[in-house]
Amino acid sequence: MKRAFVSFLGALLALSPAAPLRAADTTVTISQGVDADTLNPLATTITPTFNVVQHVYERLADFGNGPGNYEPRLAVSWKRINPTTEEYKLRRNVTFSNGDPFTSADVRYTVDWIKNPANASKQTPYVRDIDRVETPDPYTVRFVSKTPTAIPPGLQNPLFIVDAKYFQARGNAYAGEHPVGTGPYVLREWKRDDQTVFDANPKWWGGKPKIDHVVFKPIPEAGARVAALRTGATDLITNVPPQYQIQLVGGTNTKLESTRSLRQLFIAFNTLQPGPQQNKLVRQAINYAVDVPAIVKNVLGGRGYEITSPIPPNYFGYDAAVPGYKHDLAKAKALLAKAGYADGKGISLVLNAPIGRYNRDREIAEAIAGQLQAAGIQTTVRPQEWVSYSDQLNRRALTPMYELGWNQPSADADGVITALFTSSAPLSCYGNPEIDKLADQARGELDVAKRKALYKQIATILHDDAPWIVMFQYEDLYATSKRLRWHPRGDEWIRAYEMSVT
Amino acid sequence: MSAYLVRRALGALWALIGVAIVVFLILHMTGDPASVMMPPEATKAEIEAFRHEQGFDRPLIVQFASFAVAAAQGDLGLSLRHQEPAMALALQRLPATALLASSAFLIVVLVGVPAGILSALRPRTWVDYVARVIALIGQSAPTYWIGLMLILFFAVRLGWFPASGIGDWHNLILPAATLGFFSTAKIMRLTRAAMLEVLAADYLRTARAKGLTFPRVTLWHGLRNALLPIVTQLGVELGTLLSGAIITETVFAWPGVGRLAVQAVFERDFPVVEAVVLIAATTFVLLNLVVDLLYAVLDPRIRYA
Numbered sequence: 001m002k003r004a005f006v007s008f009l010g011a012l013l014a015l016s017p018a019a020p021l022r023a024a025d026t027t028v029t030i031s032q033g034v035d036a037d038t039l040n041p042l043a044t045t046i047t048p049t050f051n052v053v054q055h056v057y058e059r060l061a062d063f064g065n066g067p068g069n070y071e072p073r074l075a076v077s078w079k080r081i082n083p084t085t086e087e088y089k090l091r092r093n094v095t096f097s098n099g100d101p102f103t104s105a106d107v108r109y110t111v112d113w114i115k116n117p118a119n120a121s122k123q124t125p126y127v128r129d130i131d132r133v134e135t136p137d138p139y140t141v142r143f144v145s146k147t148p149t150a151i152p153p154g155l156q157n158p159l160f161i162v163d164a165k166y167f168q169a170r171g172n173a174y175a176g177e178h179p180v181g182t183g184p185y186v187l188r189e190w191k192r193d194d195q196t197v198f199d200a201n202p203k204w205w206g207g208k209p210k211i212d213h214v215v216f217k218p219i220p221e222a223g224a225r226v227a228a229l230r231t232g233a234t235d236l237i238t239n240v241p242p243q244y245q246i247q248l249v250g251g252t253n254t255k256l257e258s259t260r261s262l263r264q265l266f267i268a269f270n271t272l273q274p275g276p277q278q279n280k281l282v283r284q285a286i287n288y289a290v291d292v293p294a295i296v297k298n299v300l301g302g303r304g305y306e307i308t309s310p311i312p313p314n315y316f317g318y319d320a321a322v323p324g325y326k327h328d329l330a331k332a333k334a335l336l337a338k339a340g341y342a343d344g345k346g347i348s349l350v351l352n353a354p355i356g357r358y359n360r361d362r363e364i365a366e367a368i369a370g371q372l373q374a375a376g377i378q379t380t381v382r383p384q385e386w387v388s389y390s391d392q393l394n395r396r397a398l399t400p401m402y403e404l405g406w407n408q409p410s411a412d413a414d415g416v417i418t419a420l421f422t423s424s425a426p427l428s429c430y431g432n433p434e435i436d437k438l439a440d441q442a443r444g445e446l447d448v449a450k451r452k453a454l455y456k457q458i459a460t461i462l463h464d465d466a467p468w469i470v471m472f473q474y475e476d477l478y479a480t481s482k483r484l485r486w487h488p489r490g491d492e493w494i495r496a497y498e499m500s501v502t
Numbered sequence: 503m504s505a506y507l508v509r510r511a512l513g514a515l516w517a518l519i520g521v522a523i524v525v526f527l528i529l530h531m532t533g534d535p536a537s538v539m540m541p542p543e544a545t546k547a548e549i550e551a552f553r554h555e556q557g558f559d560r561p562l563i564v565q566f567a568s569f570a571v572a573a574a575q576g577d578l579g580l581s582l583r584h585q586e587p588a589m590a591l592a593l594q595r596l597p598a599t600a601l602l603a604s605s606a607f608l609i610v611v612l613v614g615v616p617a618g619i620l621s622a623l624r625p626r627t628w629v630d631y632v633a634r635v636i637a638l639i640g641q642s643a644p645t646y647w648i649g650l651m652l653i654l655f656f657a658v659r660l661g662w663f664p665a666s667g668i669g670d671w672h673n674l675i676l677p678a679a680t681l682g683f684f685s686t687a688k689i690m691r692l693t694r695a696a697m698l699e700v701l702a703a704d705y706l707r708t709a710r711a712k713g714l715t716f717p718r719v720t721l722w723h724g725l726r727n728a729l730l731p732i733v734t735q736l737g738v739e740l741g742t743l744l745s746g747a748i749i750t751e752t753v754f755a756w757p758g759v760g761r762l763a764v765q766a767v768f769e770r771d772f773p774v775v776e777a778v779v780l781i782a783a784t785t786f787v788l789l790n791l792v793v794d795l796l797y798a799v800l801d802p803r804i805r806y807a
Contacts, residue, residue: 034765037583045541120555125544176585192594193757194668219666219755227653227665228755387538387770394537394549419543426545 025212026501028484030494031225031234035193035218040176041160042114045122047407050158051494052216055198056097057160057181060088060107063491067316067411070155074102074182078155083148083446084131090139094205096163097186104135107154109164111143119172126157148444149414150451156410184209184497193218198496206497214496226479229254235484235501236494239359240477242301248479257478259488260305263407264312265358267351267368267469268420270399270429276339276347277400283466284325285335289375291327295367296472299360303475309459310416312473314490317413317442317455323463324470332375344376352382352402354389359474365403368469396429409491413455414443421462430467506806510794514787521783522573525776526566534558535582535770556582578780579773583766588773592759592781598668599758602750603743605674606682610739614686615732618693622701623720633690640687649680649753666755677754681747685739692735696728703727729800737793745782 036052038044044053060078061070075088094102111133114121130153134142143153161182167175179187184206185198196216200209217234219225225237226244230251240248240256248254267290269277276282296304308324311317333343341347349372353365362383369379384392392398404427408415417439423431435458442454462468478488486499536553544552553559557568572579578588621633656676657665663676700706701724709719748760759778766774797804 038585040585043585117551117555120552122540122544122552124548124551125541128545128548173586191757192591193755193761217667217755220761221650221753221755223650224653224666224753224755227650227658228667230658231661231665233664233667385768387768388532390542391533391537393542394546424545425543426549427542 026210027213027215028211028236028496028499028501029215029217029234030236030496031217031219031228032238032494033218033220033222033225035216036190036196038176039179039187039190039196040172041158041179041181042110042119042121042123042162043176047492048218051492052196053160053179053181054158054183054493055185055214055496056179056183056187057162058183059159059161060090060154062495063409063411063489063493065489067314070152074107074161075154078152080446081142083444084145085142086145086152086154087140087142088154090141091205092139094182095203096166096180096182097201097203098163098166098180100163100165100180102161102163102182103138104141105138106161106164107141108133108135109167110159110161113162113167123157126159129153148446150443150446151410151412151414156412156415158409185214188213209497210500211496229479229481232481235481236486237479238492238494240479241359242303242477244479245301245477253482254479255482257480257486257488258303258475259490260314261407261474261476261492262312262314262409262411262490263358263405263476263492264307264310264473265361265364265403265405265471266310267401267403267471268429269401269467270396271467272396272429272431273399275349275400276341277349279339280465281335281339282341282347285332285339285375286372286377287325287466287469288328288332288335289377290325290368290371290469290471292471293327294371295364299363299367300472300474303477304472305475306472307470308463310420310462310468310470311413311455311459314473315408315411315413315416317417317452317459319452319456319459322456322459325463325466329375336376341377344378348378348380349400350380350382352384352389352392352398354386354403355383357386357389358403358405361403361405364471394426396426399429402429407492409493411491413458414439417455417458418443421458421467432461432465432467435461510791514784514791517787518780518783522570522776522780523566525779526569526772529770529772529775530562530565532770535772538770539582573776578777581766581771581774583769583771583774588771588777591774592762592777595757595759595762596781598756599744599747599751599760601674602677602681602747602756602758603740605678606685606743606747607736607740609678609682610685610689610743611736613682614689615693617686618690619697619720619725621690621694622697625698633694637687637690640683641691643683645680645684645749646753648683649677649750652676652680653753666753668757677750677756680753681743681750685743689732689735689739693728693732696731697724700724700728726800730797733796733800734793737789737796741782741786741789744785 032048034048036049039053041053041057058073060075061072064071074091076091078086078088081087090104096102111127111130113119114123114127129145129149131144131146134144145153163180166180184201184204186201188197188199190196198214200212202208219228222239222241228234229237245256248256269283271278292306296306309322336344351365351369353362355362365381369381372379419425420428421430422428422436422439438454438458442451445451445454476488480486483501484499485502534553536549536558540549540552557565580586581588581591584591617633621630624630653665656662664673667673706719706723709723747758748764751758751760752764762774763778798806
């Protein structure tokens with residue numbers, strides 16, 4: 001209680017404005033919808049938080065452009081030394097901002113921290129495949145995985161390396177709130193839900209970043225975010241609603257930036273629960289009944305890309321030869337009749353959709369329901385708030401159809417296929433022993449060409465068996481001030497150390 | 503008087519205990535937060551491990567017992583989302599909300615009450631009509647919309663005030679006006695109605711007949727007697743402003759308790775929800791006590807023993 005009261009008094013004082021940043025320095029202000037939930041990079045799983053902490057902490061390598069491309073950060077090179085072991089050579093002469101040298105012990109500590117049940121980290125799924133981390137010398141680490149995995153286990157997930165000594169000395173709570181990393185910036189102040197201010201780290205191994213100060217100023221309401229940009233209070237805003245496009249393009253000081261997202265939106269059939277969706281013919285009929293290009297055009301204002309396979313073109317494993325479903329009402333009706341539901345008699349479906357989780361999620365579900373009605377399939381949309389939705393999702397209780405979005409920053413087919421189609425995956429409502437076998441095989445296949453062929457085989461089976469309505473990838477919309485030079489990334493990560501201003 | 507205060511304090515304590523129990527039970531009835539907290543690809547075993555570490559796999563009665571023991575010592579546990587003491591998190595936000603709410607309250611008192619009096623003194627004139635139309639808008643337009651309109655006009659178009667965030671007094675004007683608008687309208691209507699009733703009373707005619715000045719008649723004899731329902735309502739409004747700034751804080755990116763509460767509810771951060779609700783309940787209980795004590799000041803017939 002005493003501590004609480006002290007923090008109350010502290011917050012009272014904190015209401016007074018902070019010391020201003022030097023006017024001659026370049027400052028970039030970034031406004032996402034939410035603030036970081038924590039500054040401990042090992043305790044979170046959400047992208048807006050990673051966007052903040054990545055300015056202080058670094059990974060072994062960053063996701064590059066395109067699947068399988070990595071930009072070396074704390075690791076300078078890596079190679080596989082046997083099917084289950086990958087060796088990383090670490091960058092030398094790197095120090096944490098408190099002066100502690102960065103060594104392999106920090107990498108091992110980071111993985112062990114996440115694995116330690118006492119820390120109740122939400123990132124345990126990220127290190128699931130890693131059996132242990134070996135440190136033959138201070139600048140070499142070996143990730144030993146339980147089974148062979150084609151994707152380097154040290155790189156596939158946000159694994160930010162923390163200072164082992166500092167964490168052990170100060171404890172999780174303190175170290176979490178007072179970040180010390182090896183990255184391009186150091187923390188100046190963090191006022192929850194108000195602002196997080198970073199100063200360039202002059203001792204960064206990569207040289208001094210072009211932007212002297214980076215400020216994260218969360219603004220939850222989209223209209224207010226747009227207003228803040230227009231008044232010059234911020235330089236970059238995320239999740240721009242399409243209806244604001246005209247104002248921002250026409251603005252004297254604002255411009256739009258957009259990119260094809262790695263996130264796809266799909267409708268899954270729950271084939272594990274009884275109902276007409278267990279019939280392959282019905283699933284195929286529904287696939288023919290849905291007109292994805294019309295949804296992209298009318299519901300998203302054209303800000304989306306139709307895809308035909310759950311492995312999209314910007315992912316490893318994509319194969320253009322795998323066919324998709326083209327909108328064909330006659331075919332849909334014929335298949336439906338063949339399945340025993342002529343003219344849609346005896347079939348009535350529920351389409352579950354989250355509210356406000358993905359851009360236009362509910363409207364998209366309503367459009368699909370409308371299209372299915374046109375094919376004679378009685379469809380009701382059941383929109384739900386995300387918390388209860390995700391709860392049902394985890395219990396595989398959303399049936400017979402549900403809408404979901406999926407973003408895999410590694411841009412590898414494995415992140416889609418294993419997580420969403422294998423029978424033991426918590427988010428899969430599909431069970432097919434053949435897919436289970438092929439997915440496992442592809443995951444461990446180290447030969448790139450063979451691995452690609454396996455994913456083609458998987459995508460072909462999935463096309464025929466139709467456990468999803470494959471739909472589209474979003475076009476992510478950002479808006480920035482005209483002075484900012486920056487290009488958005490498909491994985492929704494925002495890196496100020498790649499920005500410059502004019 | 504002191505016996506009365508002791509009685510009220512005990513009553514307040516029971517009320518707070520009741521609130522804590524009800525909130526605890528309602529929150530736990532909605533399931534546990536493990537599935538929302540863990541990343542989507544987490545397996546059942548990983549979710550189960552997190553649940554176990556947080557103690558959500560224990561029987562509800564055991565969970566409640568350990569919650570009650572800790573809560574009695576002022577410890578509501580760590581926020582599941584922020585990994586920090588929940589009560590400290592909520593108290594850190596309280597000054598920002600208190601600043602916003604008290605500024606809005608000032609607007610309510612300084613605009614709502616005089617406008618109501620004016621409206622009652624000049625019924626069915628243009629003054630009355632203008633005030634009543636504004637009150638109608640304030641009572642019917644959603645706070646969310648008013649906030650965005652104020653931002654568009656005063657921040658984007660005129661550039662007089664910042665569009666969002668906390669800082670100096672410039673940052674305070676728009677959110678305080680937005681938050682206070684609804685209550686101002688309510689108080690204005692209530693003041694008008696109360697004043698009209700009092701102005702028609704016999705003792706006011708007597709006051710006028712014995713030649714008292716107009717201000718003395720309306721303010722000293724009129725307003726003072728009309729004040730009782732207004733003060734009651736003002737107490738309720740201040741409580742509402744303090745605990746109901748959720749929408750305003752979201753629209754204006756104001757780092758207060760309301761925004762913390764919304765996020766906590768959405769993510770089932772139980773300890774933080776408990777902390778926020780307890781703070782709100784304590785505020786209401788205290789304000790009610792202050793209002794009751796004020797009665798005695800305003801109306802000498804009321805005495806507490």
